Amino acid sequence: MTMIEVTDLVRHYRTADGVVRAVDGVTFSVAEGETLGLVGESGCGKSTTAKLLVALERADAGRIVVDGIDVNAARGGEARRLRRAIQLVFQDPYASLNPRRRIAATLAEVLTVHGLARGAGVAKRVGELLEMVGLPPSVGDRYPHQLSGGQRQRVGIARALAVEPRVLVLDEPVSALDVSVRAEVMNLLASLREKLGLTYLFISHDLGMVRHLCDRIAVMYLGKVVENGDWRAVSDEPLHPYTRSLHDAVPVADPAVESGRTRRTLTGEVPDPAAPPPGCRFHPRCPLAEDTCRTTEPLLTPRGDTDREVACHLV
Amino acid sequence: MTVLQIEDLHTVVRSGGRDLPVVRGVSLSVDAGEIVGLVGESGSGKSFTALSVLGLLPAGARVTSGRILVDGEDLLALRERDRRTRRGGTVAMIYQDPMTALNPLMTVGAQIAEGLRAHGIRGAEAKSRTLAAIEEVGLPKPDRIARSYPHRLSGGQRQRVVIATALALRPRVLIADEPTTALDVTIQQQILALVDELRASHDLAVLWITHDLGVVARIAARVAVMYAGRVAEQAGTRELFAAPQHPYSAALLASIPSPTDTVRGPLPQIGGAPPDLTALPPGCPFEPRCVHRESACAATEPEPVRRGGSDTACLVPRERWS
Numbered sequence: 074m075t076m077i078e079v080t081d082l083v084r085h086y087r088t089a090d091g092v093v094r095a096v097d098g099v100t101f102s103v104a105e106g107e108t109l110g111l112v113g114e115s116g117c118g119k120s121t122t123a124k125l126l127v128a129l130e131r132a133d134a135g136r137i138v139v140d141g142i143d144v145n146a147a148r149g150g151e152a153r154r155l156r157r158a159i160q161l162v163f164q165d166p167y168a169s170l171n172p173r174r175r176i177a178a179t180l181a182e183v184l185t186v187h188g189l190a191r192g193a194g195v196a197k198r199v200g201e202l203l204e205m206v207g208l209p210p211s212v213g214d215r216y217p218h219q220l221s222g223g224q225r226q227r228v229g230i231a232r233a234l235a236v237e238p239r240v241l242v243l244d245e246p247v248s249a250l251d252v253s254v255r256a257e258v259m260n261l262l263a264s265l266r267e268k269l270g271l272t273y274l275f276i277s278h279d280l281g282m283v284r285h286l287c288d289r290i291a292v293m294y295l296g297k298v299v300e301n302g303d304w305r306a307v308s309d310e311p312l313h314p315y316t317r318s319l320h321d322a323v324p325v326a327d328p329a330v331e332s333g334r335t336r337r338t339l340t341g342e343v344p345d346p347a348a349p350p351p352g353c354r355f356h357p358r359c360p361l362a363e364d365t366c367r368t369t370e371p372l373l374t375p376r377g378d379t380d381r382e383v384a385c386h387l388v
Numbered sequence: 389m390t391v392l393q394i395e396d397l398h399t400v401v402r403s404g405g406r407d408l409p410v411v412r413g414v415s416l417s418v419d420a421g422e423i424v425g426l427v428g429e430s431g432s433g434k435s436f437t438a439l440s441v442l443g444l445l446p447a448g449a450r451v452t453s454g455r456i457l458v459d460g461e462d463l464l465a466l467r468e469r470d471r472r473t474r475r476g477g478t479v480a481m482i483y484q485d486p487m488t489a490l491n492p493l494m495t496v497g498a499q500i501a502e503g504l505r506a507h508g509i510r511g512a513e514a515k516s517r518t519l520a521a522i523e524e525v526g527l528p529k530p531d532r533i534a535r536s537y538p539h540r541l542s543g544g545q546r547q548r549v550v551i552a553t554a555l556a557l558r559p560r561v562l563i564a565d566e567p568t569t570a571l572d573v574t575i576q577q578q579i580l581a582l583v584d585e586l587r588a589s590h591d592l593a594v595l596w597i598t599h600d601l602g603v604v605a606r607i608a609a610r611v612a613v614m615y616a617g618r619v620a621e622q623a624g625t626r627e628l629f630a631a632p633q634h635p636y637s638a639a640l641l642a643s644i645p646s647p648t649d650t651v652r653g654p655l656p657q658i659g660g661a662p663p664d665l666t667a668l669p670p671g672c673p674f675e676p677r678c679v680h681r682e683s684a685c686a687a688t689e690p691e692p693v694r695r696g697g698s699d700t701a702c703l704v705p706r707e708r709w710s
């Protein structure tokens with residue numbers, strides 16, 4: 074069953090510098106229980122995509138269906154059902170936690186607002202949620218600033234799980250954490266997925282973490298998906314020249330691998346999303362670019378007999 | 389040739405009426421033309437070590453003992469006025485967020501020239517050295533960049549400007565505090581390549597502070613791993629990654645997903661948390677979390693010993709646990 078279906082999604086922002094085409098025709102789907110990794114650099118539109126999915130922002134065009142609910146059209150009861158179906162976990166859990174409220178009160182509020190528990194049931198459920206994310210009950214009596222970064226991110230996850238969602242959108246959930254704490258949160262995410270049958274959209278710039286957790290990987294560049302496929306195919310045998318450059322740019326924690334690598338260094342900077350280049354948006358930085366690339370925009374099309382799609386004229 | 393030598397450095401931070409030991413006897417050295425990675429998690433003391441070298445500790449923090457030698461001269465024994473000339477002149481720093489080092493109200497050229505002027509370089513020479521510095525860090529049209537304000541530049545360009553400012557005075561030592569953490573990976577790759585080029589052409593001694601073991605693997609010849617204010621292990625990069633001698637280094641490396649895994653099981657976790665610096669255990673600070681601990685580990689804090697080409701502050705040799 075398809076849990077997330079995104080079709081031709083568009084979100085533009087009007088700014089002083091012109092119209093920023095943050096998300097400019099994005100299509101992908103995620104099956105129930107599957108984890109899709111969304112990869113790309115700043116300004117590629119991955120975080121905007123996340124906000125559109127959880128209806129924090131409205132799309133200008135295109136369609137998002139989450140667990141059978143049309144996100145753009147959901148009103149009233151449908152909108153409430155949507156808020157319970159899909160939840161966002163932020164990079165910085167501080168952003169989602171009230172600094173003046175104890176953790177237990179924050180979690181209890183979510184439960185009462187959604188009518189999920191009452192009376193003595195609230196405290197019981199708060200205890201269950203903390204246990205689910207590997208925190209002792211005593212954390213409930215603390216304030217966010219009294220917790221370590223890892224504990225705060227666990228609370229952020231518990232808060233998202235309070236409404237019993239089917240989908241979690243994880244926006245750089247381990248990027249702000251120390252190396253050893255990252256492993257703990259990654260393991261927690263993997264075990265929750267299995268235990269609760271969750272579907273994840275895992276947004277990250279860390280290809281190593283994406284490769285570790287995801288079933289499929291979609292790579293975004295300047296508001297578009299340029300490559301999409303199985304985790305091993307995309308991370309180990311990337312086809313799109315941008316995915317290949319990304320693959321080469323990410324330092325690997327192995328000096329033997331690092332010294333033996335031939336690196337395709339990308340020159341130049343990510344272009345201004347208010348004035349994306351014509352044709353293929355990657356062509357000014359692409360080592361392979363030809364005339365067609367400067368004029369005609371490549372479409373995301375299937376390659377071979379796998380389920381891989383690539384938007385490139387040349388590969 | 390050793391350019392930077394830190395010997396038994398101790399730094400404390402005054403907090404709640406007592407001195408918190410944030411750097412507890414750090415010794416390390418960096419040769420000319422060498423990049424040494426200083427790795428550690430939050431609270432390990434890596435940034436306090438760097439700030440101690442620069443004499444830029446925040447209010448309430450101070451060095452209590454040790455020596456910081458640059459070309460044999462002890463920076464800690466200098467008068468404040470002389471210390472200031474060494475800062476920037478002999479020892480320069482680049483930061484994670486280039487905007488902390490750049491004045492938003494001054495053009496790039498004016499900022500570089502200001503640094504030169506503080507060290508007695510003025511007029512036409514200052515101007516030509518400013519443009520040369522901008523050109524050297526690979527920025528196009530140095531003239532135009534010199535007239536730009538920082539906010540008109542991209543993140544990668546700003547970091548290049550900060551590097552140009554730092555190197556304009558031809559320092560002997562460059563301290564890099566996570567200068568690529570805030571950058572996108574393709575831009576990070578460009579900056580790493582640039583610093584490596586400049587290291588070779590200027591024969592710079594670079595101390596590169598980071599939590600990213602991938603970055604260390606790419607650019608550092610040697611690594612020092614810090615834990616609870618001490619260097620747990622110091623070794624050649626290849627040696628440390630291939631056969632870490634300290635259980636903390638080993639655990640840190642194991643916790644990162646391998647790029648060649650085909651089966652993706654749970655990542656090995658370290659468990660527990662770093663010790664509270666106000667209540668350090670009497671023995672090895674990593675002992676409470678260490679899976680290879682022996683009874684002696686809780687009794688005395690181990691001093692670094694040379695073992696298999698690395699200096700390791702651990703009582704238990706790797707042969708007993710690997």
